[in-house]
Amino acid sequence: MVPWVPSDDSIASTWSRTQSHGLGAYSPSNVMISSVTGEPVHPHANGAIDQRGYSVAVRRDTDEHLLVEFVTARLLLRELTDADHASVHGPATDPEVTRYTDWGPNTPQATAAFLAEAQRTAARRPRTHFTLAVVERRDGGLIGTVGLGVTSPEQHRGQMGYWVARPHWGCGYATAAARSVLDFAFDQLKLHKVVATCDPENAASARVLEKIGMQREGYLRGDRLIRGQWRDRLLFAAIAAHE
Numbered sequence: 001m002v003p004w005v006p007s008d009d010s011i012a013s014t015w016s017r018t019q020s021h022g023l024g025a026y027s028p029s030n031v032m033i034s035s036v037t038g039e040p041v042h043p044h045a046n047g048a049i050d051q052r053g054y055s056v057a058v059r060r061d062t063d064e065h066l067l068v069e070f071v072t073a074r075l076l077l078r079e080l081t082d083a084d085h086a087s088v089h090g091p092a093t094d095p096e097v098t099r100y101t102d103w104g105p106n107t108p109q110a111t112a113a114f115l116a117e118a119q120r121t122a123a124r125r126p127r128t129h130f131t132l133a134v135v136e137r138r139d140g141g142l143i144g145t146v147g148l149g150v151t152s153p154e155q156h157r158g159q160m161g162y163w164v165a166r167p168h169w170g171c172g173y174a175t176a177a178a179r180s181v182l183d184f185a186f187d188q189l190k191l192h193k194v195v196a197t198c199d200p201e202n203a204a205s206a207r208v209l210e211k212i213g214m215q216r217e218g219y220l221r222g223d224r225l226i227r228g229q230w231r232d233r234l235l236f237a238a239i240a241a242h243e
């Protein structure tokens, strides 16, 4: 898939540009199916970036393979492909990026497995996992990934996570990406609750979760084995406002 990168930051033209750059399979009648309810859910009416700051595009291939893309003011969140290996692998070998994660620093094989898993889950029907590249619109460069998984369709519950490459920390990118995905979880997938966890020492991640409106719900002791050491986790969660 060729990443769609607009030549300017025009929000108003986002949808028409999307349609004219290969995502044109979308039409008002070509809606995605909620992985939770199995019923159609409607993307934003005209695809314009709304007050929440993102638009979502949905593409169905001829075989009904569901692909999603989000556009924010500065970011494109798109499906991952094998071509992303180098862009993902660099930051995934950075000990600062993986300091509080239960993965990494990655071997090339681990990065390949991550990309394969992202694409494998993307192909599932109904789709329950969305692991997306976080790409800067201005140059198309991959700066991180964000993931959302429906962990319990019955309970309408999901979990999310993210990372951003170190040179891009502090620019608000994780917040923008996480906010888009959280809104998508509630607006499109009709989830009731989305949780996220972070290491108690990972102040930046806790701050991101606070900024997107999650509340701290708990302190999980000895919850995650990280490079041979059992680590505690902070539990954050958001509940759908529409209920």
Ligand SMILES: CC(C)(COP(=O)(O)OP(=O)(O)OC[C@H]1O[C@@H](n2cnc3c(N)ncnc32)[C@H](O)[C@@H]1OP(=O)(O)O)[C@@H](O)C(=O)NCCC(=O)NCCS
Pocket: 096, 097, 098, 099, 100, 101, 161, 162, 163, 164, 165, 168, 169, 170, 171, 172, 173, 174, 175, 176, 197, 198, 199, 202, 203, 204, 205, 207, 208
């Ligand atoms: C956590 C992470 C995703 C944040 O990405 P980011 O793009 O820098 O996040 P944002 O710029 O959107 O927001 C970061 C916030 O944390 C704050 N912050 C950063 N370091 C901090 C620190 N040491 N103490 C307190 N706040 C801190 C920033 O000031 C900012 O808040 P503000 O907007 O109120 O000023 C990034 O640091 C990262 O990828 N870390 C490694 C992977 C990781 O930990 N992933 C999460 C696993 S749970």
